[in-house]
Amino acid sequence: xxxxxxxxxxxxxxxxxxxxxxxxxxxxxxxxxDFMLQRLKLVKNIDDIYICTSDEMVxxxxxxxxxxxxxxxxxxxPDAVIERLISVGNFENVDNVIRITGDxxxxxxxxxxxxxxxxxxxxxxxxxxxxVPIGATAEVxxxxxxxxxxxxxxxxxxxxxxLYMFKPEHYKCGVIKLNEIPKSSNYTVTxxxxxxxxxxxxxxxxxxxxxxxxxxxxxxEIIDTHNIENSKIEFAGNVKMxxxxxxxxEEFQSDMNNRINNSLQFTxxx
Numbered sequence: 125x126x127x128x129x130x131x132x133x134x135x136x137x138x139x140x141x142x143x144x145x146x147x148x149x150x151x152x153x154x155x156x157x158d159f160m161l162q163r164l165k166l167v168k169n170i171d172d173i174y175i176c177t178s179d180e181m182v183x184x185x186x187x188x189x190x191x192x193x194x195x196x197x198x199x200x201x202p203d204a205v206i207e208r209l210i211s212v213g214n215f216e217n218v219d220n221v222i223r224i225t226g227d228x229x230x231x232x233x234x235x236x237x238x239x240x241x242x243x244x245x246x247x248x249x250x251x252x253x254x255x256v257p258i259g260a261t262a263e264v265x266x267x268x269x270x271x272x273x274x275x276x277x278x279x280x281x282x283x284x285x286x287l288y289m290f291k292p293e294h295y296k297c298g299v300i301k302l303n304e305i306p307k308s309s310n311y312t313v314t315x316x317x318x319x320x321x322x323x324x325x326x327x328x329x330x331x332x333x334x335x336x337x338x339x340x341x342x343x344x345e346i347i348d349t350h351n352i353e354n355s356k357i358e359f360a361g362n363v364k365m366x367x368x369x370x371x372x373x374e375e376f377q378s379d380m381n382n383r384i385n386n387s388l389q390f391t392x393x394x
Contacts, residue, residue: 127219127244129264130172131164132209133157135226136202137183141317146226147185150324151335156229156315157186161193162336163233169240170222174212178202204279206270213267220244221265223285228259229324230313232340235392236262239300242390249295254384255307258357259314260340269295281366292386299384303393308344310357323354 135146135157142148146157154162157175164173173195177183180202190197198215200208213221220243224231235253239262243251249269253261269289277288290297315321330346331338347355362370371379 126169128171128217129169129220129222129240129244130174130212130216130218131167131170131222131224131262132174132176132198132212133160133164133224133226134176134205134208135186136177137185139227139316142315142321145315145321147189148321150229150321151328153335155189156321156324157189157226158193159336160224160226160229160231161189161195163231164224164236166336167233167236167240169237171218172196172216174198176200176205176208176212201279204282206274206277206279206282206285209265209270210267210274213270218267221267221270223263223265227315228262228313229315230257230260230327230338230340230343231262232256232260234339235300235302238392239264242298242300242392246298246388246390247296248298248388250289251298251300252290253302254299255301255309256305256340257308257311257313257344257355259312263289265289278366284366287366290383290387292383297383297387298390299387300390300392302340303391305341305344311344311347311355312357313343313355319354323352326350326352 137144139145147155150156150159175186175190175197177186177199179199187197198208198212200211209221239251243264249266251264273288327343327346330350363373363376364370
């Protein structure tokens with residue numbers, strides 16, 4: 125029996141470093157959010173697509189974005205991201221929710237169909253792709269596991285849901301390696317600042333095909349060939365954690381590697 129899966133693009137219009145970033149154009153035809161929604165429509169085994177946003181007035185404009193792109197919208201808690209995911213999952217009576225944050229414009233849609241299959245075939249609670257740039261992987265999560273997580277954490281910190289769902293000591297986690305992609309975990313394709321947005325636009329300038337079909341291998345090749353600025357992570361500074369805490373990037377990487385090593389391992393590609 126097929127398992128029902130919905131994609132939830134978690135997005136708001138408030139951002140301090142780059143206001144209204146999800147509404148800013150990355151190419152002439154599409155804003156960042158438009159682009160992500162249209163790409164998700166290319167994934168065959170996604171049953172529905174939602175914009176998951178807040179019920180605050182500042183996010184009213186996202187209703188127009190949903191109509192324009194012919195997707196659904198759910199408006200809920202401004203802070204408790206996990207509540208939005210669970211509410212949509214319950215309403216649609218799904219098995220899985222896919223969490224995609226609105227600043228991850230280059231989420232790898234081309235691997236998502238196979239990622240969902242691996243997740244379902246192995247009865248996983250949580251699945252992600254590894255060794256790829258920051259911002260390139262979606263998170264496929266079993267709804268029942270997300271509900272269990274809700275009972276164990278403060279919903280107000282669920283912006284950091286990765287830390288609480290990607291826990292192989294508690295959940296059945298799977299990680300996927302891509303054989304056709306060189307290890308690029310020191311790259312970033314997420315958009316937080318004006319410089320990140322410029323990087324995204326520069327990548328598009330060098331891609332000659334249909335922009336919606338730009339793949340991760342194309343993005344990495346463009347970054348390497350054209351030395352696209354602001355694409356590599358400086359291994360310095362701290363990583364923000366829940367409750368205002370910070371840890372060094374090295375500590376964060378060590379923690380992530382430990383989680384990866386204790387998860388079930390899968391591969392896509394020959």
